[in-house]
Amino acid sequence: MTTLATTPTAEPTRISVHPGETRVRVGLVTGPLAPRLIDRGTSSATVAIAAAQMLLLDGDAVLIEIEVGPGCTLDIEDVGGTVAYPGTSSWEVRARVGAGGRLLWRGLPFVVTADGDSRRRTEIVLGPGAAALIRETLVLGRHGEIGGRIDAGLTATRTGPLLVERLVASGAFPGPGVLGTHRVIDSVIALGYRPPTVPGDLVLEQPGAVARRLGQHTHASDLDAVWAAWRATLREDDGPPSNVPSTEPWTGDRDEPADRASGRTSP
Amino acid sequence: MTPSAGTVAMMLADARLPSGGHAHSSGMEPALLGGMPPAASAEFLALRARTTALVDAGTAVAAMRAVLDGSLIQGSGLAAVETAWAARTPSLAMRTASRDLGRGLLRLARRIWPTAEGIDALGGAPARPLVLGVIAAEVGMGAEDLVRLAVYDDIASAVAALLKLDPRDPVDGVTLVLGACASVEPLLAPVAGIWSPDDIPSLAAPQAEAWAEQHAATHRRLFRG
Numbered sequence: 001m002t003t004l005a006t007t008p009t010a011e012p013t014r015i016s017v018h019p020g021e022t023r024v025r026v027g028l029v030t031g032p033l034a035p036r037l038i039d040r041g042t043s044s045a046t047v048a049i050a051a052a053q054m055l056l057l058d059g060d061a062v063l064i065e066i067e068v069g070p071g072c073t074l075d076i077e078d079v080g081g082t083v084a085y086p087g088t089s090s091w092e093v094r095a096r097v098g099a100g101g102r103l104l105w106r107g108l109p110f111v112v113t114a115d116g117d118s119r120r121r122t123e124i125v126l127g128p129g130a131a132a133l134i135r136e137t138l139v140l141g142r143h144g145e146i147g148g149r150i151d152a153g154l155t156a157t158r159t160g161p162l163l164v165e166r167l168v169a170s171g172a173f174p175g176p177g178v179l180g181t182h183r184v185i186d187s188v189i190a191l192g193y194r195p196p197t198v199p200g201d202l203v204l205e206q207p208g209a210v211a212r213r214l215g216q217h218t219h220a221s222d223l224d225a226v227w228a229a230w231r232a233t234l235r236e237d238d239g240p241p242s243n244v245p246s247t248e249p250w251t252g253d254r255d256e257p258a259d260r261a262s263g264r265t266s267p
Numbered sequence: 268m269t270p271s272a273g274t275v276a277m278m279l280a281d282a283r284l285p286s287g288g289h290a291h292s293s294g295m296e297p298a299l300l301g302g303m304p305p306a307a308s309a310e311f312l313a314l315r316a317r318t319t320a321l322v323d324a325g326t327a328v329a330a331m332r333a334v335l336d337g338s339l340i341q342g343s344g345l346a347a348v349e350t351a352w353a354a355r356t357p358s359l360a361m362r363t364a365s366r367d368l369g370r371g372l373l374r375l376a377r378r379i380w381p382t383a384e385g386i387d388a389l390g391g392a393p394a395r396p397l398v399l400g401v402i403a404a405e406v407g408m409g410a411e412d413l414v415r416l417a418v419y420d421d422i423a424s425a426v427a428a429l430l431k432l433d434p435r436d437p438v439d440g441v442t443l444v445l446g447a448c449a450s451v452e453p454l455l456a457p458v459a460g461i462w463s464p465d466d467i468p469s470l471a472a473p474q475a476e477a478w479a480e481q482h483a484a485t486h487r488r489l490f491r492g
Contacts (some may be wrong), residue, residue: 153469157423160347160350160351161351161354161355161465162351162354163354163357164351164354164355164469165355165357165469165471166469166470166471167470167471167473168470174307175295175310175474176298176303176307176310176311176474177294177298177303177311177314177315177318177472177474177475177478178314178318178471178473178474178475179473179474180303183473185473198485199480199484200477200480200481201478201480202357202358202359202480203359204348204353204354204357205350205353205354205356205359205362206353206354210357212473212476212477213472214477215424215475243319258374260432
């Protein structure tokens with residue numbers, strides 16, 4: 001297995017939410033990604049993240065650290081998708097969610113270009129009663145390209161392991177049983193609670209489930225509706241509906257995500 | 268008289284073993300019903316060997332070590348191994364198939380090795396690799412042999428099913444088994460060295476998982492998984 005000799009190109013990007021006196025305290029540290037507070041309430045915060053620099057170029061190693069305090073909810077919205085350009089790059093997320101906390105991250109497509117080789121690691125550690133909902137869309141090759149290699153690992157624990165999986169795939173190699181001839185693997189991943197599943201969803205042994213679509217195009221996936229339903233289940237035990245606007249002003253073209261290297265950053 | 272570990276390994280890999288293995292296709296029937304062309308079988312098997320089969324092989328090794336490490340024998344060790352396996356096996360259909368196989372193998376093992384350490388901690392329907400690990404600990408099987416046994420058995424079951432579902436020269440089937448097993452040979456030593464359940468491999472086969480879920484819901488099937 002290839003070991004990437006990359007070192008972080010910048011300080012970690014950090015997002016933290018902790019209980020406060022009237023409203024939650026939010027800590028934001030800009031790294032290669034710039035987090036921006038959209039809204040916060042008595043127990044929840046919504047944060048948008050955008051690229052603060054060209055990403056992901058050869059040798060880039062992005063680290064994102066997330067901390068959700070006990071009883072708090074953090075809603076993360078991607079501003080644009082991510083493109084892993086030719087060369088090797090890595091993207092690592094480490095999230096800790098305190099007791100009863102909630103982490104929701106509606107990720108936009110992560111596209112590995114034809115000559116890109118990208119390593120993703122997502123580590124989610126849930127405290128007692130904590131839960132998370134993650135959207136993860138991995139795309140091998142930009143539109144019309146054949147290629148792109150990814151090594152994407154996810155480890156989620158709550159006391160013991162909930163879900164441990166690692167996808168190693170290449171857009172140039174049709175892998176029957178892995179991705180087949182598909183270039184898009186789109187997933188909604190619920191951890192720490194049981195969302196309303198339908199036949200075909202992966203129902204984990206521990207509380208959690210994965211709705212997953214393999215395809216050729218991200219826009220062909222119907223997972224936006226699954227995200228909405230599973231999100232509603234996660235939030236319905238949090239009291240009255242949140243007054244955070246549910247509009248999604250940052251949603252771009254989901255098939256060809258906004259290119260972070262184009263300099264599209266939050267104002 | 269105690270049978271040698273080598274004899275036991277051959278017996279466990281023998282399709283004639285009365286443990287219910289003939290009812291399973293190691294994902295081959297789900298793949299074919301899911302639309303995989305039979306011509307892709309060699310690639311499918313090589314990927315099965317390095318994904319699902321290595322998860323199971325690593326689980327068997329971790330289970331064996333949980334039994335051999337006296338501090339873990341009170342059930343908690345094997346329970347942690349099963350939790351680690353389940354976290355790496357997100358498809359309920361695949362977990363059910365493995366536990367179906369595990370139940371059959373455990374029934375046999377309880378007759379032959381009734382006092383084997385750890386056997387009482389397995390419950391009624393453990394995942395198959397846990398039973399393999401307990402047997403391996405009892406008979407003193409080497410870890411690499413255990414890994415090869417787990418991989419070989421999985422692949423051989425898939426090919427036996429392929430010969431029924433897409434009849435062909437049986438010698439071609441033998442070639443497929445040997446090819447898939449050889450393809451993961453360089454990966455086996457690290458798997459054999461596993462002690463902690465955290466180190467069990469976790470390479471995923473998402474398309475096979477989707478096929479397994481579809482297969483579990485169909486009535487047009489010869490095999491259980």
